[in-house]
Every structure is written in C-alpha cells, then in structure tokens.
Amino acid sequence: MSNATIILKGRGIVEGVAEGEALVTSETISGWGGIDSMTGTVVETRHELVGQSFKDKVLVFPGAKGSSGWSAAFHTARLAGTAPKAVIFNQMTTKVALGVVVMRKPTVTELDQDPLQVIETGDWVKVDGDTGTVEITKAAARD
C-alpha cells in the first residue's frame, strides 16, 4: 500500500465490491425531482452538482432529502444503467437506506472519518460493501 492510499472503516449495508472515480458533494441529494434517472444527472436547480452525472462514479454525499420517491428514482437509474458504481454516505435515513438497497450497488456508511473531508471529486475509491471498507487513492497520486 502506498502512502497515497487511505483506508476508512465503516458499516457495509449493501454487499459487493466496486471501484471508480469519486463524485463528492457536501449537499444532500433529492431523488425524485432532484435527479434525472434516465441520464443519471442532478437536476435540482440550486444544487452544487446541477448538470453533473453520477453514472459509473462512486457517489459520496451526506444523505438524502426531499421526496419519498428517492428509492424509486435511484431504482429506476439502476434499470436505466445510470446508477453510481458504489455509494458512500453519512446520514442514515429511510430514504437513503431503501434507495441503496434497491439500487444494489456496494454501499458503506458510518465511516470512522468523515468521507466528505477525506474524499475529493476525482479521487479513485474502492468500496467494499461486504467488509465495510473504503480505500481511497488521492487524485494527485494517481498520475
């Protein structure tokens, strides 16, 4: 393991292992009305990620807000092939729990350090939902 690799430990809540480029936001995300499931894009006009796609990214965010259509919006994203590869979040709610369960992408929460502080957009992140481990390679160290 190089010095550039950071390991975080948490609780895996959806099984499986996946890795990819991180897309990080400090703002909670709305599902229904907040994302376009067909393109995997954030559409909420006042969101810092508006216009950006989470498709095939490792989505790192504080948690869910807004409509109870959260799970169906991300469930539909899985069907449309636009879901993130893996998910990391902080704040447990029924919306996000059900959403990641039906999205069926490796998901880890309750990490021992705040992932929003440690992970930046562009970092390479491996999420192990079986062991609850997150492995981060900083973007600066990837080149």
Added chain:
Amino acid sequence: MLDGDGAPGAEARQKAMNLLVRYGEALGAERLVDTNNVTGTAGSSSTFIRDYYAKDGDGDRDRLFSRFDLDSDEAADHIPVARTFTCHLQTRIDPAHAEMMGTPSGAVEFHQESQAHSASLGVNLLNTCTPYANGNVPVKGEHCAWMESSAVVYCNSVLGARTNTEGRESTAAAMMTGKIPYWGFHLAENRFGQHRIQVEVEMESVMDWGMLGYFTGAAVEEDIPVLTGIEAPASLIRHKHFGAAAASSGGVELYHVAGQTPEADTEAQAFGPNKPALDLNFGPDERRRTYDTINGNAHSDDVDYIMLGCPHYTIEQIWEAARLLDGKRVHENSALWIFTARQVKDVADRNGYTKTIEDAGGVILTDTCSAMSAAVPKGTRVAATDSAKQTHYLPAITGVEAWFGSTQDCVEAAITGKWKGEAP
C-alpha cells in the same frame, strides 16, 4: 414469512419479507413492527419499467410488481391481496384531462390498467398526496408505513401517528406483510425536538406558513425542529403547506409547534431530554430572505400558468378559489389549473364551485399535479403558485420560471396575466 409458509401468495410475501429484512438491516433496525396503514404507489408503473422487465418475460402486472415494487430477483407468479389497509397516493396522470396535459394516449391506457391492477390488490384509489384530508386519518401513536414526504410530515407532526418516510418498495412490502422496520420515528425516544426556531413574525396566512416551512427545512435538513412563539392557531391547510415546504427544502419528517401539535403541549415536552442544538430566529429579515430564495428563479412578470393545489387543495381551498374567481375571467394569455383529490372535486361539483371556476376559465384536475406529471400548459415559460414546494420542484422538472406568493396573488395573476406579488 421469510421462509414461505405455503399459503396462497406465500411466495410474494416471502419476497416482500426478504426486502424488508435487507432494508431493516441497512437501517440497523432490530425488528419489524406491525402496521395496518399503508399509503404508497403499489401497482403503478411506467412504460419504461414495463419495457425493461418485459425483456426478461416479466412484463405482466403481477410479475412487474414482484420485480420492481418488491425488488425481487425472480418474479413471483401471483401477487395476493393486501394484508393491510392501503391507499394509493397521487399518480402521474389525470385521465379526464390527458389531452390538455399532453399525455400520450398509450400512457393513459397503461395507467388505467395499472389502476385496475392496484384495485385488484385491494389498494384504495384515493390518488392524492393528501390521504389525511380524504378519509385516511391515522390516530396518535398509530404505526403507519407512508410515503409522500408532505403526507409523512403531516402524519407524524399534526396527527401524532408514527411513520418514517417510506418508499415505493417498502410500502409495497408492508402492504404484503403488514410489517415495516421498527426504526426512527416509530420509537418514542426518536421523536423529541432537536432545534428551536423562535418565530418572531405574525403567522397570518398559508403563505406565511409556506415561507416558514421553506426556511425551516433549509435550516434543519432532516432533523426535528420545535417552533415556538406562534400564538395564532394553525389549520389543516397551514400545516399542509408548512410541512410540504419543510420536506422539500430539507427533509423534515416531524416537527413540533409548542402549544399546538400533539406531542408538544409545552416546549419542554417537545424537547424531552434534548437541549436545542440550533437556536434560530425567524424574523422579518429571515422571512424576506426566504421569500427571495423561493422566488430566485422567477424574472418575467408575464405569467402563463397559475398552478394551485400543491399539496392537493382541500375543499376549503377550492371554496376560497371559487369565491376569488366568482364573476372574473382568467386572462387570455394565462391558464389556471387547480389540482385536488377526486372525492374533493366531487364535492366541488355538487357545491357549484367547479362551475364557478370553469366559468372563469379555470380547470379543476385530479389524481396528479404538474410536478408529478411533468405537465404544464403548452408554451408555459412562467408559472405562479401558492406552494413553496411546487415552486421548488417545477423549474427543475419542467424548465419554467416559477413565482411563489399568496393564493390571492396567484388568482390575481390568473385574471391579469401579470405577477404583482410582493415580498412580505
């Protein structure tokens, strides 16, 4: 149920239980709790979802329900009738106004089949985001499994019943099993207030409550606020608009109004063992900033579309709209659509409100809303509404500008075609 018990429909109940267990474990819930009150969207589907599962040979109704609503890997052959009292929330389509809303005819047909399937499962077709104003009124302490954020926050806060914000799949599973994870707001110790918002302005209108709700959601996100300093009594309508706004700008699922709501006879009772983490004021400055934020996307005062009925208008609000429109005419450059539940429209028909509104050029629609159906009158660039929630969602969903103001501001805009709403 998780092992299947061989009874009719056991396979579907087993798949429902499998989902509830995966979901409950993700939450960290220790057990499930019994419920006999579910509101959801069971049986509704989109043509996209149908076509997706049709590829696996699972395009028929029961198999679709199993694959999507119950998130099962393999379809159950048969979906049994609901075990619990279950109501359908708002849909994407008003079959009576499909052409006006630009709904493709194939979608209407598919929707009618969906509704028939829901009914065959014992789902009561209220087709509204306001079940609590249409015959499903849980009592204090009742364990529910509701979705629709504006209904959830009403159920918890105003009625004192207990529900988390469930989703399409968890309500489908609850309907099959009569169970839901015992987590979050089902537990008394998780229902105490966390933040205090001292209200320093008079709360005199639905618009005031909408702004306070939008401010509150943005301030506390998904936490539990306790509102203090409100002397004027609220009402079903004011709570409806407050909760819908707070659940849109943030994720508020439970709030207390000291001296008013069922778990807040006093501020001390509302907080229980908690000390307020945030202590905020809502005064004239905060109210003004909130108004500007909600209206931040609107620029042109030429209003093409006035949308009322988010959450669905109650009969009292339809009555008010009819009085404001009596003898008036909606401007030729504008359209006025009012959304409500079908049973409310039935009363509006009987009372003559529908005729008054239609004579003025307005339309009463049911079962859906502009945000749900992504439908606005053709050519709409600028909309106006009395709902902070709808103002929040409409630009993102339909690309229009949206003004927020009072019901009177909105009706005035409908009549003149001009937005003249003013900041408080």
